[in-house]
Amino acid sequence: MKQSFFIALAVLLFNTVNAQKLKSPNQKLQMEFSLQNDGTPSYSLNYKDKVVIKPSKLGLYLKNDAKYLVNDFTIIDTKMTAFDETWKPVWGEVASIRNNYNELAVTLNQKGTDRQIIIRFRLFNDGLGFRYEFPSQKNLVYFTIKEERTQFAMTGNHTVFWIPGDYDTQEYDYTSSRLSEIRNLNEKSRTENVSQTAFSPTGVQTSLMMKTDEGLYINLHEAALINYACMHLNLDDKNMIFESWLTPNTNGDKGNMQAPCQSPWRTIIVSDDAREILASKMTLNLNEPCKIEDTSWIKPVKYVGVWWEMITGKSSWSFTNEFPAVQLGVTDFAKAKPNGTHGATTANVKKYIDFAAENGFGAVLVEGWNEGWEDWFGHSKDYVFDFVTPYPDFDVKGIHEYAKSKDIKMIMHHETSGAIRNYERHIDKAYQFMKDNGYDAVKSGYVGNIVPQGDNHYSQWTVNHYQYAIEKAAEYKIMVNAHEAVRPTGICRTYPNLIGNEAARGTEYQAFGGSKPNHVTVLPFTRLIGGPMDYTPGIFEMDISKINPNNHSHVNSTLANQLALYVTMYSPLQMAADLPENYNRFADAFQFIKDVAIDWEDSKYLEAEPGQYVTVARKAKGTNNWFIGNVNGYKARASNIKFDFLEKGKKYEATIYADAKDAKDANYKTNPQAYTIRKITVNNKSTLSQVSVSGGGYAISIIERK
Known part of the structure; x- marks a missing residue:
């Protein structure tokens, strides 16, 4: 109360x-x-x-x-x-x-x-x-x-x-x-x-x-x-x-x-x-109290999606390569030849739904499902998308029924390409279309220059648009995950349907040439001060050329570091961003992503130094279980923590997912997938000294013994 x-x-x-x-x-x-x-x-x-x-x-x-x-x-x-x-x-x-x-x-x-x-x-x-x-x-x-x-x-x-x-x-x-x-x-x-x-x-x-x-x-x-x-x-x-x-x-x-x-x-x-x-x-x-009376529909969620395969270049958002330009309502996609790389096909999306259901995830994101991606970017085009017309190979109704049968929610993608006036024209129809087809959350995007030309992503007028979209979504009981929008300033207290933002350099840049190994040790001190980030962690295959031979980027992180991000990069919306086949290859490490909570009773910051390391312990809401994440910067170090936050008189089983013991074994550049998993018994008097390598870290699940 x-x-x-x-x-x-x-x-x-x-x-x-x-x-x-x-x-x-x-x-x-x-x-x-x-x-x-x-x-x-x-x-x-x-x-x-x-x-x-x-x-x-x-x-x-x-x-x-x-x-x-x-x-x-x-x-x-x-x-x-x-x-x-x-x-x-x-x-x-x-x-x-x-x-x-x-x-x-x-x-x-x-x-x-x-x-x-x-x-x-x-x-x-x-x-x-x-x-x-x-x-x-x-x-x-x-x-x-x-x-x-x-x-x-x-x-x-x-x-x-x-x-x-x-x-x-x-x-x-x-x-x-x-x-x-x-x-x-x-x-x-x-x-x-x-x-x-x-x-x-x-x-x-x-x-x-x-x-x-x-x-x-x-x-x-x-x-x-x-x-x-x-x-x-x-x-x-x-x-x-x-x-x-x-x-x-x-x-x-x-x-x-x-x-x-x-x-x-x-x-x-x-x-x-x-x-x-x-x-x-x-x-x-410093923000106003919640203005949404009934918040029962706002639920934290872990999700997978048709996204990383497009980011890496394995698949495409567009349906065809036949048209130099498209006009919605004029271009006949039913007569076009598919390009063979389109990611948001009915068959492919069903695979992600199956994977989500088999592994306990709550939702699936689909990007590139709607007409208009063939010339969506770089033309200051006002009428780019209508947000309701699917490509011929994406069965909206069929996917809705299939996801519902598996108890999976769908997350719709609305890319505006910066044409915010166009989005506002269509927003009521688009949100109603979502509700009619079982989508309770939207990932919105604002890639490219703002249209009308000359305005900026962070001006008063554009900031007011982002707020309008959040408040309008609340009317339809839709959760919002806004990308390329203004960085958050705590408004999620007033409108908790704003369940995530990007507004920083996210995991996608690991497929665009890489980010600094210590990037994730800075973000909690900067971007996350204003609210949670949809960082899209969980990449297990660091060599992007193994996904797309034409992309020679490298993820500057160890696998253990990727696990830790689910705790250190707080968000009620967490994606397991990699391809299902890569999780199947490392099923024992994937277990942590399946187990980790996304809504918390308590959080303890155990160690922190901006740009160097962050270690966080969080207690899962409604349980006596804890999860710990440690991310490390450039310099290898020993992380020393106490378990004094655990309840006195209780014993717990701790499963530790860590970089391989010696720095020569685990390395974010040469051997990022070198990890160990071990189990120990701990109580509130226990301590731990754990090595984190450069660009590395560790993750721990702590489950109360009954």
């Missing part, structure tokens, strides 16, 4: 310029708000008496306005409140979440314009969130944001884990460097993508992870991105100050606003223990 209380102190603080201080409930964090001599609002943040953020300016620049909202302010009101509640997520890493903060709301009035803004600060035990609020008023009604001036002034030349600032993609490998090195490394860090728009040599994306030389871990991000442009960060590398940089629309504007309204929360998570960054629920807590 949800229990909460709200203590409204409503205390009017002194109106002196430097007296607005706020402490976290545990007193470890302290925020100070002040007005500079020219009426510029600023804030600073300390953790355990160490400076985290030096005095940093706040405000907004407005378009076609002679007076920006950046200075000449006076404080006309301050209110301090405290809040403490416990709420239960529909799905998650834990069964309940505490939302506990102290709040300071500062109302400012601008001299000469009589315009008011409220800057609201919420200080949690794990960090600070703040936002701009624009109350209803006669002197600020409709306004256009030219840029937001939100600063994060660093205390030094920190180590930072970053990807280049880009209005259209987050699909980059992470670079680790000093802040001062971003400028020289930015261009080198920009690998090719089908849609990308850089804006600055020192621009980076959130969630941004840093570590100071004094051992503080700092994460910068945003929460509750609603009706606003996505925020990037631009670094003044002379003064080591990050400043917000919003994504523009087609004419360069960065937000069309109507009061009353508000910005997303700007977030700073901080700790001297990297594990606490991973465990933080502040991003979720």
